[in-house]
Amino acid sequence: MDIERIDWIIDEHQCEASSLIQVLLEIQSENHWLPREALERVSERLQVPMSRIRHIATFYKAFSLVPKGRHEVHVCMGTACHVRGSDRILDTVKDLTGITPGETDMDLKFSLETVNCLGCCALGPVMVVDGKTHGRLSSADAKDVMKGYE
Amino acid sequence: MTVPRLSSPEELAKLSQELSSRRDPNSPCVSICAGTGCLACGATDVVSAFKDEFEKQGLKDKVGLRSTGCHGFCERGPIVVIDPEETCYLQVAPGDVPEIASAALNENKIIDRLLYVHQVTGEKTTRESDIPFYKNQRRLVFGPNRKIDPQSIEDYIAIGGYRALVKALFEMTPEQIIAEVKEAKLRGRGGAGFLTGVKWEIARNAPGDPKYVVVNCDEGDPGAYMDRSLMEGNPHSVIEGLLIGAYAIGSQHGFVYVRQEYPLAVKNLGIALRQAEERGLLGKNILGSGFDFHVKVHRGAGAFVCGEETALILSLEGRPGEPRPRPPYPAVKGLWDKPTNINNVETWANVPLIINKGAAEFASIGTDGSKGTKIFSLVGKIANTGLVEVPMGIPLRDVVYKIGGGIPGGKKFKAMQTGGPSGGCIPEKLLDLEVGFDELTKAGSMMGSGGMIVMDEDTCMVDVARYFIEFLTEESCGKCVPCREGLRQMHRILDRITKGKGREGDIETLELLSETAQEASLCALGKTAPNPFLSTLRYFRDEYEAHIKEKRCPALSCKELIAFYIDPDRCKACLICLRKCPTNAIDGAKNKIHVIDQAKCTNCGTCLEVCPTRFAAVQKLSGVPVPPPIPEDRRMILRKSKEDERRPSAD
Numbered sequence: 001m002d003i004e005r006i007d008w009i010i011d012e013h014q015c016e017a018s019s020l021i022q023v024l025l026e027i028q029s030e031n032h033w034l035p036r037e038a039l040e041r042v043s044e045r046l047q048v049p050m051s052r053i054r055h056i057a058t059f060y061k062a063f064s065l066v067p068k069g070r071h072e073v074h075v076c077m078g079t080a081c082h083v084r085g086s087d088r089i090l091d092t093v094k095d096l097t098g099i100t101p102g103e104t105d106m107d108l109k110f111s112l113e114t115v116n117c118l119g120c121c122a123l124g125p126v127m128v129v130d131g132k133t134h135g136r137l138s139s140a141d142a143k144d145v146m147k148g149y150e
Numbered sequence: 151m152t153v154p155r156l157s158s159p160e161e162l163a164k165l166s167q168e169l170s171s172r173r174d175p176n177s178p179c180v181s182i183c184a185g186t187g188c189l190a191c192g193a194t195d196v197v198s199a200f201k202d203e204f205e206k207q208g209l210k211d212k213v214g215l216r217s218t219g220c221h222g223f224c225e226r227g228p229i230v231v232i233d234p235e236e237t238c239y240l241q242v243a244p245g246d247v248p249e250i251a252s253a254a255l256n257e258n259k260i261i262d263r264l265l266y267v268h269q270v271t272g273e274k275t276t277r278e279s280d281i282p283f284y285k286n287q288r289r290l291v292f293g294p295n296r297k298i299d300p301q302s303i304e305d306y307i308a309i310g311g312y313r314a315l316v317k318a319l320f321e322m323t324p325e326q327i328i329a330e331v332k333e334a335k336l337r338g339r340g341g342a343g344f345l346t347g348v349k350w351e352i353a354r355n356a357p358g359d360p361k362y363v364v365v366n367c368d369e370g371d372p373g374a375y376m377d378r379s380l381m382e383g384n385p386h387s388v389i390e391g392l393l394i395g396a397y398a399i400g401s402q403h404g405f406v407y408v409r410q411e412y413p414l415a416v417k418n419l420g421i422a423l424r425q426a427e428e429r430g431l432l433g434k435n436i437l438g439s440g441f442d443f444h445v446k447v448h449r450g451a452g453a454f455v456c457g458e459e460t461a462l463i464l465s466l467e468g469r470p471g472e473p474r475p476r477p478p479y480p481a482v483k484g485l486w487d488k489p490t491n492i493n494n495v496e497t498w499a500n501v502p503l504i505i506n507k508g509a510a511e512f513a514s515i516g517t518d519g520s521k522g523t524k525i526f527s528l529v530g531k532i533a534n535t536g537l538v539e540v541p542m543g544i545p546l547r548d549v550v551y552k553i554g555g556g557i558p559g560g561k562k563f564k565a566m567q568t569g570g571p572s573g574g575c576i577p578e579k580l581l582d583l584e585v586g587f588d589e590l591t592k593a594g595s596m597m598g599s600g601g602m603i604v605m606d607e608d609t610c611m612v613d614v615a616r617y618f619i620e621f622l623t624e625e626s627c628g629k630c631v632p633c634r635e636g637l638r639q640m641h642r643i644l645d646r647i648t649k650g651k652g653r654e655g656d657i658e659t660l661e662l663l664s665e666t667a668q669e670a671s672l673c674a675l676g677k678t679a680p681n682p683f684l685s686t687l688r689y690f691r692d693e694y695e696a697h698i699k700e701k702r703c704p705a706l707s708c709k710e711l712i713a714f715y716i717d718p719d720r721c722k723a724c725l726i727c728l729r730k731c732p733t734n735a736i737d738g739a740k741n742k743i744h745v746i747d748q749a750k751c752t753n754c755g756t757c758l759e760v761c762p763t764r765f766a767a768v769q770k771l772s773g774v775p776v777p778p779p780i781p782e783d784r785r786m787i788l789r790k791s792k793e794d795e796r797r798p799s800a801d
Contacts, residue, residue, distance in 0.1 A: 020468040021451050025410055052469075059470040059627075061452030062410055078372035079567065079603045080529035082617050087709070088755055095732065115411070116454070116621060119375030120187045121529035122224035122536060133190035138759045140730050 001031045006038055010045045017046045021056060024063060032072075033064040069104040069111040071149045073097070074128040078117030081124035089125045090114065092139040096146050110149070155430035158438045159316040162307070169308035178213045178255055179233045181296060185220025185379055186414055187536075188227035192243070193217075196228045199247035207251055216305075219295040219383015219418075222537040223283055226266070231278050231296065238278035239264035269533055269555055283534045286552045288515070290523050291499050292376075292539040295383035300418045303425035306386040312431055314502035318394045319439040322505075327398040328354065331501065333509035335521045340366055340457070340494030341569070341598045342674070343520075343587040346501075349491060352481040353399045356489035361401040364485070364492040365392055366462060367408040367415065370454035371570030372621065374601035376525040376537050377495040381408065381415040384499070385422035391498035393436070393443055394505060399491055402442050407462055410449040419447060454571075454625035458673050459484075459492045461627065472627045473673035494599065496525060516542035520586035524600055530567075531606040533558045540585065547581040550604060561606040564705075565689070569598030571618045571625075572678035574685025575611065594685040596678070610707035611690040612697050616644035618682035626675065633676030636667045640683065649710040652698035657687065702773025709753045712772045716757070718743050718780045720767035723787050727757035727768065741787045745779040 009026045013019035023046070027038050034057055043050050057063040075090045094100055097110045104111040120126055123135025127142060134145050156162045180200060184193050197217050204210045214233075221229050226240035230250065239250065242264060253259040266275045268282070275281045298305035306312070318327055332347030353361060365388060369377040381388060392404050408415055423445055426432040434442045453471050455461045461471035463485050484490025500522060504512045513521045520542040526549065529535050533555035540549060546566060550556065557563050565575040574595030576583065583589055587597045605614065623637040640663050643656050664680030671677050687694060696702045703711040716727075716736075721743045728736040728744055735751040738744030744767075746757070758768040 016468075018466070018468040021465065022449060025449055025451055048468075055470050056451075056468075059453065063451065079571075079601070079617070080373045080535070082372075083530045083603065083605055083609050083614075085755070091752075091754060092732070116370070117372035117375070118186075119378050119412070120190045120224065121373055121375065121527065122187055122227070123190055124529075126190075135190060139732070139754050139756045140760060143732070 001027065001035065001038055003037075003041055005030070006041050007045070010042065015045060017048050020046055020048055020053070021060065024053075024057065028063055032068040033066060066104065067108065069108045071109060071130050072111050072113065073146075074113050074115045074118070075101075076116075076118045076124065076126040076128070077114045078121065078124070080117075080121035081126055084124040086125040088139045089127055089137050089142045092142045093127070093146060096143060153428050155428070156437060157430060157435075159320055162312060162316060162437060166307050166310065166313070169304050170310075173308050176234050179216060180213060180250075180255075181216045181218050181231045181233065183219075183221040183227060183229040183296075184217035185224070185227075185382060186375075186412075187220065187224035188229060189414070191227040191241075193228040195244045196230065196242055196247060199244035200251065203247050203251040207256070209251060209255060213255055216299050218298060219300045220379035220537060221296050222287075222289075222292060222379075222539075223281075223534065224537070225533070225535040235276075236278045237276055238266060238281060240266055269558075283536065283538075283553055283555065286548065287539050288523050288541045289539045290503060291387070291496065292380070292383075292525050292537065294387065295379070298384065300383050300385055301421050303386060303422065303429060303431075306384070310506075311386055311502075312390055314505035315390050315393050315431070316437065318397055318505050319437060319441060324354065324398045324400065327394060327505070330509045331398075331504055334504045334512040336497065336500055336504060336512070337520060337587060338494055339496035339500070339524065339599065341572075341596070343597055346493060346497055349481055349493070350395060350399050352479070353401075353489045353491040356482045358483075358488045360403055360488060361399055362485045362488060362490040363392060363396045363399060363401045363404045364462070364466070364490060365404070365406040365408075365495055365498055366457065366459070366492050367406060367412075367495045368450045368457045368462060369409060369412075369495075369599060370457050370625075371599050371601050373529050373567075373603045374527045374570060374599050376527050376600055378409075378412045378415050379537055380495050380499055380525070381412070382418050385415075385419045386426065387499045387502060388419075388495055389422060389426055389432070389445070391501035392445070393431070394501050395491065395493065395498065396443050397441055399489075401491070402444065404443060404445040405448055405466055405485075406445060407448050407450055407456070407466065410451060416447070416449060423447070453627075454621075455627045455673070455675055458675060460673070462492065463490060470627070472629045473675070475672055496600075517584060517586045517589070519588045520597075524585065524597070526600045526602045528554050528602045528604070530603040531557055531561065531609065532604040542586050543584045545582050545584055546576065549585070549602065550581065554604065557604065557606045561608065563604070564607050564609055565605045565611065565686075567595075567603040567605065567614065567682075568601065569596035569681075570601050571621050572596070572675065572681050573598045573601070574681045575605075575614065575689060577689040594688055595681070608705055608707060610648070610703050610705040611686040611693045612644065612703075613648050613705075613707055615683045615686045616641065616648050619644055619679070622675065622679045626679075630671045630673075630676055632667045632670040633672075633679060636663045637676075637679055639663055640667075640680070644683070647694065647697045648703075648708045650697070650701040650708075652694075652701075654698065656698060657691075657694055661687075696773070700773050704772070706770040706772050708772075712753060712770050713748060713776045714746055714751060714753060714755070714757055715769050715771050715776050716744050716746055717767050717769055718745075718785075720765055722765050722767070724762065724765070726760050726762065730756050730760045732756060738785075741789060743780065743785045743787060745785070748776055 101114045230239045230242045266281045336346040337343040456471040461473045465471040480490045525539045619641045623641045628634045735747045761768040
């Protein structure tokens with residue numbers, strides 16, 4: 001991510017230290033992860049020490065300090081999905097990708113995350129791949145969905 | 151396009167009249183639910199199919215088309231309602247649209263196959279408000295969602311929006327507003343149930359300037375999504391409530407804290423704020439009253455603990471959300487050490503209602519301690535998943551059976567979990583309990599933000615406790631040891647129990663850890679964290695004991711304690727499970743009864759899911775040894791040929 005873009009985001013937030021989380025969220029959503037250089041630039045411009053930025057970046061779940069895969073898989077582990085068997089969906093995805101939640105595979109193909117409720121409880125168990133929702137899944141369905149991504 | 155700024159209440163009234171006269175209640179209008187649930191089922195395609203079809207059939211100017219916020223009946227999305235007859239079509243696919251457009255709108259015909267069908271009686275219902283799911287609700291706060299496009303301030307003004315603001319600004323003093331809210335006995339809908347009017351009064355009287363007001367839309371409870379649906383579906387009602395509260399408290403700066411996991415809520419809120427500002431309902435000198443108010447949106451970055459108000463404040467300041475001791479309460483010393491009033495989305499949305507209708511009418515609904523209505527998200531093992539708004543005091547049984555339609559698949563109700571992760575489970579015998587803050591607390595649960603998760607006989611209560619404690623362990627901010635370490639240990643023990651490695655004395659250790667976390671944690675997260683364990687233990691102790699002593703899961707749910715077994719008498723050797731098994735653990739062939747190799751089986755449950763219900767050959771066993779596979783020579787199924795079947799059997 002280039003410095004100009006980061007500066008633009010910071011300026012959008014009037015370069016205020018209290019907007020730190022908002023600035024990081026925007027970098028995260030555009031770049032899908034927070035590279036060290038970006039954090040250093042934010043630290044310099046907002047006059048916030050790196051230690052606090054790292055604290056924020058590891059405290060809040062939305063941030064990632066490592067690159068993400070081409071396809072982001074989110075398996076919902078909310079209560080409604082849990083009682084409808086989301087564990088089995090997660091196990092299936094783990095088996096197929098060989099990674100556990102929070103990880104990205106070696107080919108940078110998939111990143112796997114669990115989320116606590118996407119708010120479409122009627123469709124549970126739910127899995128979201130690259131923003132597309134797949135609902136009312138069985139383990140076998142989950143397998144078919146995953147096969148559709150290259 | 152610039153819209154005229156409204157500079158007096160008269161101008162707003164004129165606009166409102168103009169807009170509502172344009173909405174002829176008798177002219178046809180198609181409303182399509184575009185809440186997150188319906189969008190996930192493909193509502194976007196339905197909307198564009200309607201647009202195309204209207205163009206094609208020349209209906210564009212004759213029939214209104216509106217994509218609205220969530221209607222609540224998420225189970226049967228995408229939902230299409232046609233006014234003025236209120237004809238409600240469920241699970242509409244883009245392919246159904248041409249038929250709806252021509253038959254329903256041109257010829258006044260009803261399309262039978264898309265109507266609501268009662269699960270038991272098979273009776274069909276045409277009108278939306280006659281569907282049992284809606285009929286038994288009281289939708290005061292959530293109702294307008296159906297009537298407006300959330301991205302249009304004109305829609306909100308047309309149905310009388312911002313009228314309460316005018317009344318508050320021009321006919322009432324701040325003290326009168328606070329007195330009204332106090333008299334209505336409105337209690338915070340976010341969880342704790344503190345009296346809103348009292349909270350406002352404290353903030354108003356607290357010394358310090360500026361003062362802040364905050365909307366808490368950090369809805370982190372898994373299985374609860376009413377705040378999101380309100381914010382997505384009717385953001386102006388929240389903004390109007392916030393404006394009234396700000397005026398009453400004497401604040402000119404507001405924040406909306408909304409989860410970034412709710413992209414549509416963030417988007418619709420942003421649009422609503424911009425439109426309100428353009429219309430002069432936000433910003434300087436609102437409607438010529440001299441009252442200034444500005445709102446900033448803060449997106450939450452994913453931390454459950456930030457729903458706690460002191461943590462939320464730190465997060466607003468751009469810091470990690472770690473709660474601090476109270477007092478001083480935020481109403482006295484909050485954001486940047488200034489008096490800050492934080493209320494939940496639903497609380498704010500109730501405010502215009504109270505101002506419009508008066509405290510007396512609001513307080514006429516509900517029980518002694520809890521007034522008004524409450525929106526619940528009814529999810530889990532329930533036939534009609536969705537958002538329901540009911541008057542306080544309604545028995546839980548009515549919510550589950552009359553509105554929720556009972557448990558699907560003929561299963562038995564076991565428990566209902568209310569109040570989110572820090573709440574508790576209500577067993578069957580307490581189902582006649584009336585919904586209310588104090589009533590639920592007495593039963594060992596709580597109102598929380600309004601999640602209602604229904605569990606049936608297949609849900610293991612030990613696993614439920616483990617699930618919530620795991621969630622809270624991950625979400626603990628780590629500041630207090632009893633919460634950070636205590637929960638971690640509790641999770642370890644519960645995890646062990648669900649894996650069949652429970653020991654004598656585990657329950658006592660868990661109780662001890664619970665007591666410490668309750669006594670010695672700083673914030674509500676830690677103090678209430680043991681609730682899921684304590685309430686399941688209180689009502690389902692036998693399940694804990696079965697896990698520990700007999701290594702048996704009575705609900706047949708804990709993976710390590712069950713085994714899958716194919717009943718040789720029922721297996722028809724159809725090959726379906728054999729082909730679907732991800733670990734190739736099933737041995738068999740055509741006409742050869744299938745057998746699961748227990749050593750290879752990972753208990754994924756695929757075979758049970760795919761086995762045709764008319765065979766129902768796959769079974770779950772727990773606490774009993776798996777019967778040995780039947781001998782090879784008896785595994786062949788000799789099928790009679792068609793001719794043999796027709797002839798009467800010889801023996």
